[in-house]
Amino acid sequence: MTHAALRTFLEGRDIGQEVGRSRRVKNLIGDYGLVAIFVVCFVVLSATTSGFLTVDNLINVIEQSSIIGFLAIGLTFVMLTGGIDLSVGAVVGLAGVVSASFAQSAGAGGLLPLALGLTVGLLVGLVNSGLIIRGGVLPFLATLAVLTIARGLALIYSDGGPTTGLSNPFQVLGAGMIGPVPVLVVMFVAVVLVAEFVLRRTAFGRHVYAVGGNVESARTVGVSVNRVLLGVYLICGLLAGLAGVVLAARVNGADPMAGNGYELEAISAVVIGGTSFFGGSGSVRGTVLGVMLLGVVMNGLNLLDVTSYYQQVVQGLVLVLAVLLNRWKSG
Amino acid sequence: MYARPTLVELSNIWKSFGAVRALRGVSFDVRPGETHALVGDNGAGKTTLMKILSGVYRPDRGEITVAGEKVSFSRPRDSRDLGIEMIYQDFALAENLDIRSNIFLGRERRRKTMGGLLRVLDNRYMDTETRRVLASLDVDIDPGLKVRRLSAGQRQAVAIGRALAFDAKLVIMDEPTANLAIGKVEKLLELTERLRDLGIAVILISHRMDEVFSVADRLTVLRQGQVVGRFRSGELSESRISNLIARGLPDPMVRRGDL
Structure with a gap:
């Protein structure tokens, strides 16, 4: 693939033309830095461990990453507008216990619990956007409050205990296979493609970027800012609901504390993927790369028998490295 | 009279x-x-x-x-x-978007696809129109440039171009x-x-x-x-x-x- 083609693939067609050689070099490293780190990790792990470069393990990595991946994609929409959604981890717990509670009888299907879990996510998104748009509350504070409330509701709903013994059709949502490919991987790829399509090909997607770039200008020229905000928090809630359902299905049980802290991991992945914390720039492609990088690193550390204490440190270091890289690139 | x-x-x-x-x-x-x-x-x-x-x-x-x-x-x-088009003092542009996106911001031209099921941005039309408008103003800038990279004068030309694109x-x-x-x-x-x-x-x-x-x-x-x-x-x-x-x-x- 030529440089231009690769860059088009990675960054999208709307990248601005740059002037000057240093700028070009910067962009080159900025664009490929993350890919390079990913490739290095991949190669090193393939060489140093016997278990990494196997089909089973790689599918396993994608499967494990996809839960955080759903959250991170939803967060990409929100963060592109300059917002944040801290409630996604709690929604994983709440949507999980609600959906699982309708999947306990042996005859229960998978669709009703799935629909209920997604509805929970949408409702939380509606509350978040309502507080932000109508109440004028800062996204950080609004979704922090909703995080606590949603977690509390999950504990109340489940009486603080796990919901287990879920029906087969329900478990398919998280653990099923379509031929040789896990359902979870299919879902994740589908979500990535749809999200990419919405952001890059629709007017709504364009408006998401505009709101993050300059909210006043967007409003002035007739972009319905409130509708954009409503949209991104609904998308984020919906995907968090989906993550909750598939997590419960995958492990055959819902825990009210499931997804605790996932919001931070997902936000890290989005930032590692190059989405600006202040909105206006970033992409789903970048986020997927961020999620996969974190997934590969964690998986590799496991295979290398590194204890979880060190894993946390490494995760933090990856974040720092990515942030510095982005900072340097845009500097 | x-x-x-x-x-x-x-x-x-x-x-x-x-x-x-x-x-x-x-x-x-x-x-x-x-x-x-x-x-x-x-x-x-x-x-x-x-x-x-x-x-x-x-x-x-x-x-x-x-x-x-x-x-x-x-x-x-x-x-x-x-x-009737207003050109604002601060030009009301989104700096993170390219010129064509700004010209059509809030009034994107869309086309139907997949048998009318979806409406997607008609980027080709918007690109052509942007070129036409910039040419009619005698302004020579690439419509794919992000507004962040433009001078104040060029930004103003984009703001005026936005008016022209809509007759x-x-x-x-x-x-x-x-x-x-x-x-x-x-x-x-x-x-x-x-x-x-x-x-x-x-x-x-x-x-x-x-x-x-x-x-x-x-x-x-x-x-x-x-x-x-x-x-x-x-x-x-x-x-x-x-x-x-x-x-x-x-x-x-x-x-x-x-x-």
């Missing part, structure tokens, strides 16, 4: 914000293709009047007619649909030189002339006499929410107009609408 055709007419417009009477019976008109300057001190009511014309505010009293038809604007969209009949420029370096003012005046050549009327809001004098066909002077004078360019000296801006009294001739 016969009346010259007017493009836009605002008659006897009143507007208050709480106890502040921003406009007190202002009448103002624009003829097709003319450049009409609206001058006055800060707080004279220039911007309020133009926000009424562009649909941002609704007047308490008074009438707006466009091409002889009485209209009422409840939002900026209504005014823009009739070919504007009247372009309102709010203090267009406020954000430009001195050398760029000439380029702006060139752009204004260009709009005139394209048959587009311009309302120029300004408090700088020199630029007004060089481009305007007519001048209207506002003071404390009332019209205190209206002239053809060159009828009065700059100092006389500055005097009106500072101390003018409501002009009975103008109130009657004779000029």
Whole structure:
């Protein structure tokens, strides 16, 4: 693939033309830095461990990453507008216990619990956007409050205990296979493609970027800012609901504390993927790369028998490295 | 006697914000293709009047007619649909988007795809239109450039281009030189002339006499929410107009609408 083609693939067609050689070099490293780190990790792990470069393990990595991946994609929409959604981890717990509670009888299907879990996510998104748009509350504070409330509701709903013994059709949502490919991987790829399509090909997607770039200008020229905000928090809630359902299905049980802290991991992945914390720039492609990088690193550390204490440190270091890289690139 | 055709007419417009009477019976008109300057001190009511014309505010009293038809604007969209475009002082651009996206922001051209199921951005159309508009302004910039990379003058050209892409009949420029370096003012005046050549009327809001004098066909002077004078360019000296801006009294001739 030529440089231009690769860059088009990675960054999208709307990248601005740059002037000057240093700028070009910067962009080159900025664009490929993350890919390079990913490739290095991949190669090193393939060489140093016997278990990494196997089909089973790689599918396993994608499967494990996809839960955080759903959250991170939803967060990409929100963060592109300059917002944040801290409630996604709690929604994983709440949507999980609600959906699982309708999947306990042996005859229960998978669709009703799935629909209920997604509805929970949408409702939380509606509350978040309502507080932000109508109440004028800062996204950080609004979704922090909703995080606590949603977690509390999950504990109340489940009486603080796990919901287990879920029906087969329900478990398919998280653990099923379509031929040789896990359902979870299919879902994740589908979500990535749809999200990419919405952001890059629709007017709504364009408006998401505009709101993050300059909210006043967007409003002035007739972009319905409130509708954009409503949209991104609904998308984020919906995907968090989906993550909750598939997590419960995958492990055959819902825990009210499931997804605790996932919001931070997902936000890290989005930032590692190059989405600006202040909105206006970033992409789903970048986020997927961020999620996969974190997934590969964690998986590799496991295979290398590194204890979880060190894993946390490494995760933090990856974040720092990515942030510095982005900072340097845009500097 | 016969009346010259007017493009836009605002008659006897009143507007208050709480106890502040921003406009007190202002009448103002624009003829097709003319450049009409609206001058006055800060707080004279220039911007309020133009926000009424562009649909941002609704007047308490008074009438707006466009091409002889009485209209009422409840939002900026209504005014823009009739070919009235406002170019804001800060240009109202999203710096993180490219030029084409900005030209069409909020009014994206879409096309149906997948058997009419989905409506996606028609990027090819928007790209072609952007090139056409920039060429008609004699501005040579790549439409794929992000606005962040543009100079203030180029940004202004994009803002004007946005108006042209939608067949504007009247372009309102709010203090267009406020954000430009001195050398760029000439380029702006060139752009204004260009709009005139394209048959587009311009309302120029300004408090700088020199630029007004060089481009305007007519001048209207506002003071404390009332019209205190209206002239053809060159009828009065700059100092006389500055005097009106500072101390003018409501002009009975103008109130009657004779000029």
